[in-house]
Amino acid sequence: MIRLYDDLIIQVVCRIMIPLIQFFALYVIAHGHYSPGGGFQGGCILAASFILMVIAYDLDWMKKRFSEIKNTFMVALGIFIYALIGLICILLGAEYLNYGILHKILPADPIKVRALGTLGIEIGVGITVMAVMVSIFLNLTTYGRHEKGEV
């Protein structure tokens, strides 16, 4: 499935579409407070842009931009951000994941700072979901070898 199929129309259209898809995914993550969306949906759309990269070009073209080491690192990074925000709340003297206490280190009042805490964990969830979906797709389509196959 992963091989270079030279088609000018598909490659040019995907080269235009991929940045727009990624911007839309970041908008969905960051605007989750006001409109439908959030970390999970935005992460899935971001992963879809990388899957489109693999399908339209080939595996090496995508791994040059988003290598496997970075991908596996980001699988753990997102959930680490999530747990770290909860731990900071404990260190500042409140319950786990009680974002109201973050007003001691962030410049906002105790109510507004809850929205910032929510944004922080949405970013963590988005990073994890994006890396997980890309990792599962690449392992599934390349027999776990992460190289271009025959079929």
Place this chain on the structure above:
Amino acid sequence: MKLFAIIIVFMTGAALIYSTLDMPDWGDPNSPASLHVSPRYIQKTIEEAATPNAVTSVLADYRGYDTLGETTVIFTAAVVCILLLRRFENDKTV
């Protein structure tokens, strides 16, 4: 044997449809699900969490610990997928 399977499927479907007749109407404000904690989430989400979207504030703020477990499940899926499927070039055991 096929007839037996069809009978089982239709009986299960009939039981499921019959059990939905007892459920409250769609969007009923007096149903038990919308009387317990939902009014507080809808009324106080701005003044308590500063988040206009009530779904996001419930998922990430009121029930933040739940979402942490959900993310852990996804993380575990990726770790298991890498452990089971990933093959390296010089690995003699596979």
Place this chain on the structure above:
Amino acid sequence: MIWLVDILILTIVVICALGAINVRDLLSSAILLGAYSFLMCILWTEMGAVDVAFTEAAVGAGISTAFFIGAIYQTTRRTKD
């Protein structure tokens, strides 16, 4: 007349589900499952659950169809039964 739209979408959902089970070609089956997910997304939007509809569109119709196609390419495309 919103219930007419409801009945129409539910009918197409049932047709898509039966087609996904009965069709011989596994690739068409995966695409029919994607269509099923997208119709469920429309149904949820119509019922007012926009967040669930967004998740269904991103995961059910987008990512899982790509996973299904990736898994089908590892095996044969035709079913035996």
